[in-house]
Amino acid sequence: MSIWQYANPARFMRTTEGVLPWLVGGAVICCVTGLVWGFLTPDDFRQGSTVKIVFLHVPAAMMAINIWVMMLVASLIWIIRRHHVSALAAKAAAPIGAVMTVIALATGAIWGQPMWGSWWEWDPRLTSFLILFLFYVGYIALWSAVEDPDSAADLTGVLCLVGSVFALLSRYAVLFCNQGLHQGASLSVQSGERMSHVYRYPLYLAMLGFFLMFLALVLIRTRTEIRRRRLAALQAREMRA
Amino acid sequence: MIALLVRDLRLATRAGGGFGLGVAFFLILSALVPFGVGPDRAVLAPIAPGILWVGALLACLLSLDRIFALDHEDGSLDLLAIAPLPLEGAVAVKALAHWVTTGLPLVLAAPLFGLLLHLPPRAMPALVLSLAVGTPALSMLGAFGAAITVGLRRGGLLLSLLVLPLYVPTLIFGAEITRRGAEGLAIATPLVFLAGITLAVLALIPLAAAAALRVNLR
Amino acid sequence: MIDLGRYAIPVLSAYAVSLVLIGGLVWHTVAANARARRALEEHGRDG
Numbered sequence: 001m002s003i004w005q006y007a008n009p010a011r012f013m014r015t016t017e018g019v020l021p022w023l024v025g026g027a028v029i030c031c032v033t034g035l036v037w038g039f040l041t042p043d044d045f046r047q048g049s050t051v052k053i054v055f056l057h058v059p060a061a062m063m064a065i066n067i068w069v070m071m072l073v074a075s076l077i078w079i080i081r082r083h084h085v086s087a088l089a090a091k092a093a094a095p096i097g098a099v100m101t102v103i104a105l106a107t108g109a110i111w112g113q114p115m116w117g118s119w120w121e122w123d124p125r126l127t128s129f130l131i132l133f134l135f136y137v138g139y140i141a142l143w144s145a146v147e148d149p150d151s152a153a154d155l156t157g158v159l160c161l162v163g164s165v166f167a168l169l170s171r172y173a174v175l176f177c178n179q180g181l182h183q184g185a186s187l188s189v190q191s192g193e194r195m196s197h198v199y200r201y202p203l204y205l206a207m208l209g210f211f212l213m214f215l216a217l218v219l220i221r222t223r224t225e226i227r228r229r230r231l232a233a234l235q236a237r238e239m240r241a
Numbered sequence: 242m243i244a245l246l247v248r249d250l251r252l253a254t255r256a257g258g259g260f261g262l263g264v265a266f267f268l269i270l271s272a273l274v275p276f277g278v279g280p281d282r283a284v285l286a287p288i289a290p291g292i293l294w295v296g297a298l299l300a301c302l303l304s305l306d307r308i309f310a311l312d313h314e315d316g317s318l319d320l321l322a323i324a325p326l327p328l329e330g331a332v333a334v335k336a337l338a339h340w341v342t343t344g345l346p347l348v349l350a351a352p353l354f355g356l357l358l359h360l361p362p363r364a365m366p367a368l369v370l371s372l373a374v375g376t377p378a379l380s381m382l383g384a385f386g387a388a389i390t391v392g393l394r395r396g397g398l399l400l401s402l403l404v405l406p407l408y409v410p411t412l413i414f415g416a417e418i419t420r421r422g423a424e425g426l427a428i429a430t431p432l433v434f435l436a437g438i439t440l441a442v443l444a445l446i447p448l449a450a451a452a453a454l455r456v457n458l459r
Numbered sequence: 460m461i462d463l464g465r466y467a468i469p470v471l472s473a474y475a476v477s478l479v480l481i482g483g484l485v486w487h488t489v490a491a492n493a494r495a496r497r498a499l500e501e502h503g504r505d506g
Contacts (some may be wrong), residue, residue, distance in 0.1 A: 051468045054474045060477070099484045103477050109471040114466055134406040141402060145393050154391050154456040159403065162385065162449050167406050169438065173413040176434065213481075220488050227495035234502050 009226050016219045023216040030209030038202035053111040056204055059210035061104040064132060067097035067214060071139070073166050075157035085222065087153035088229070090160065091143050092221030096214055098136035105129055124178055126170040135163045137176035149229065242326060242334050249338035252311075263300040263343040271354040282359045283326040290360035292370070295346050296354070297372055297415075298379065298408050302401055304343050305383040308335050309391040309454070316393070317441040321329035328451040333443075336377075336384040344376030360423065367422020371435060375415040378424050378439040381446045382407045407454050410438055 006012045038055035074090035077083060108126065109119045120126065139156055146152035274292050276286055312318040321331045351372055352365045360368065385402035390396035414435040418428045 040378050043464070049464050049470050051471050056473060068464065095487075096484065099480050103480055105498045106476050107473045110469050110476070114469050129408055131409060134402070138403045138406065140397075142389065145390075145396070145399055151459065155284070155453055158449050158453050158456075160387060160458055162407065162446070166410065169410040170406075173410040173434070176431070177413055177417045204492075217484065217488050220492050224488075224492040224495045227492075227499050231495065231499050234499075 004081075006108075007081070007085050009230075012085050013223060013226060014221060020219055021069070022218060023212055023219065027090060027209055027212035027216050030212055032209075033203050034205030034207075034209050038206060041198050041202060044199075048114075050111055050114055051199065053107050053191055054199065055206045056106060057103075057107040057111060058203060059207040060100045060107065061129070062098055062207060063214055064100040064104050064129065065211050066211075067093050067100060068136070068164070068167070069130060070218075071097065072160055073177060075160040078153055079157045079161075084153075084229070085226065087157065088225035089218065089222045090227055091153075091156070093214075094136055094140050094143070096217050096221070098133065098140065100214075101129055101133040105133065107108045122174075122178075124174045127174045128167070131170050132167055134139055135167055139163070214217075245321075245326070245331060245334045246338055249335060250341060251392065255297065255387060256381075262303060264346045265301045266360050267296050267347055267350060267354055269354055270299070271357045274358065285359040286361065286423070287305055289355060290364065290385050291416045292359065293351055293368060294371075294412055294416040294419065295353060297351070297354075297376060298345055298405070298412060299378045301339075301343055301376065301383055302404065304339065305387050305404065306390070306397050306400055308339055308384050308387040313391050313457075314375055318454070319458055322454065328454060329447040332384055332450045332454070333381075336381045336447075340377050340380035341381065345373075348372045350377060362421075363425060364419055366422035367428050368419045370428075371415040371422075373416040374432065374435050374439055375411045377409050378442040379408060381450075382411075385446050385450040385453065386456070388450040391454065392457050393404045395453070399407065399434040411435065414438065 006015065022197075035055055039052055041052075043049045044051035071093050073088045074086045074093070078087035078090065105126070112121070113119050139159055142156050142159055144151050146155055270292070278288070309318060311323065317333060322328055324331070335410060348369060351368055357369055383404055386400045386407070389403060390400045393399065414431045418431045418435065420427050421431065
């Protein structure tokens with residue numbers, strides 16, 4: 001059987017019920033281990049103890065982008081195959097993505113202040129994240145604003161599609177215009193890039209932990225949405241009876 | 242299609258239609274900014290390209306909900322949807338009408354407001370060209386936002402939230418072109434990018450906007 | 460507490476902000492789910 005069997009809400013609920021405890025456990029273990037391990041690693045020569053922020057900043061930033069991609073895929077599945085579980089999963093993922101973006105922006109700013117002397121720079125990466133946050137907020141707002149659930153799913157799906165194209169476009173526009181104007185204070189410490197082994201493994205663990213945490217949260221939220229939908233259907237039936 | 246265009250233009254230009262509102266807003270903004278940042282030429286001149294472009298953006302935003310809302314209220318939008326003209330075409334025509342009544346006046350009036358903000362005269366061609374190439378994209382993207390929010394109560398604020406991030410690439414390139422013009426640099430490369438964005442938007446966004454309209458008319 | 464040196468405030472505030480945000484998200488997720496399940500059970504059907 002294929003993944004499409006989970007388009008059936010009842011089957012989705014049954015399977016996720018079994019899987020969730022493992023996901024939650026795995027997320028907690030990986031996050032706690034990764035973050036504590038990272039916290040205990042020795043300070044970086046140049047960055048001092050602020051390097052510890054990387055264990056929050058990088059996983060959050062990665063998830064912020066990956067969650068939007070997941071929403072894009074889920075929206076496409078809804079538009080093409082009309083599986084409600086898919087549309088509800090996209091709706092469920094958005095707040096998580098928005099929080100991840102805020103964490104990435106906040107930890108980035110807090111890290112940037114002692115390191116590069118300013119809370120904010122309009123360099124490509126930071127700007128792209130700010131725009132991504134705006135797209136998340138708009139997406140969430142649209143879901144709340146439209147009354148009919150199926151129409152809301154359609155409209156937010158189209159918005160996600162168009163927004164994805166423009167998010168990419170914005171990134172390249174900023175990249176283009178920032179070249180040569182100033183050697184941007186862009187965060188050059190990326191995962192893996194010139195990172196010593198000491199930091200690499202706790203970072204990978206933290207990234208895995210954030211990913212599992214996202215999976216657990218999005219599944220719980222999707223279950224909530226499915227329950228809400230069932231409730232609405234029951235209430236509608238009662239009103240008619 | 243021509244009939245639809247003429248009708249929309251006539252509706253927009255008669256009293257209460259909102260024609261000229263965009264330019265008026267642009268004027269107010271150009272007058273307010275010096276009050277805010279001080280009239281010093283050294284302060285105004287560098288930021289003038291950005292102010293002018295942001296002003297154009299906001300002025301466009303003002304009349305966006307008008308694109309579909311009135312027709313939706315009196316039912317003519319439903320008629321348009323089942324008319325022989327494809328909905329994508331109707332969207333394109335309405336966006337064009339919006340541009341003629343909002344974007345085009347901005348393009349023509351911009352040099353005057355540039356003077357108010359101490360924009361160097363040699364930037365004027367770049368300013369006008371970038372606005373001329375960029376504002377059609379603003380109208381079309383605005384039509385998309387209007388299509389998504391048509392029929393929503395108090396959809397105006399949501400409309401701005403949805404549309405402004407979409408405006409960012411056009412804004413970045415438009416302001417960049419104007420800035421380079423002010424410094425006497427070549428503007429060909431960003432202009433090509435801006436034109437590319439506008440053309441892609443004009444070609445593809447009507448599809449998305451029509452899809453959104455169909456959802457809202459169900 | 461291990462020595463964080465002069466960067467103690469940034470590091471701790473970064474962790475504090477992140478934990479508060481994640482904590483809020485988790486709490487909201489779980490609470491909303493519990494509410495939905497309760498409402499459904501009152502109507503007699505869950506699963």
